Amino acid sequence: MNGAVHVIDDDCGIRDALESLFRSVGYEVYKFASTHEFLDAGKALSSGCLVLDVRLPGMNGLDFQKYLSDAAVTMPIVFMTGHGDIPMTVRGIKAGAIDFLPKPFREQDMLDAVAAALEKDLVERQAQRHRRQVLDRYESLSMREREVMAQVARGLLNKQIAHALGISEITVKIHRGNAMRKLETRNLAEFIRIAQTFQPVS
Incomplete structure (x- = not known):
């Protein structure tokens, strides 16, 4: 799997060794001596792993x-350290790190960890694209279509929705059908799941 690996280490020798390792399996590699360098390069929102x-x-x-994490940056992280301890490892893993490798590490262990991180990044970015697509489709709904959708999310029948909104049952069916078409939902269950995303049911 191709991907970008962003290496941050203040040891030039380690940076160069990791660059050689990652390039040998086809990854793009970007090297930084500090977190400031990484941020200054504008790479935080890039694809890949750290x-x-x-x-x-x-x-x-x-x-x-x-x-x-506080900045909502989701790039997966593989930690490495020459001074690791159990509390440090637990903190990193609990916060979402893919792995925590003590130096010196086996090259294959690092490649396995990076492959897992890149796979996670790919899955997350696909999910983000899907969420944006759904949001764009939702924003294309008319106000009445959104109102009908909200009532569907509450589990009301067409007759009950018509009464609640003061419209005819056939009009409810039309608005619901239009909303399902615009959202590109395949069935009512999928439509309800999306409806509950925008109108959480208490």
């Missing part, structure tokens, strides 16, 4: 993980 040293000058890797 191979991040825990001990860094300035902001350390675990704090940088939290910084990215």
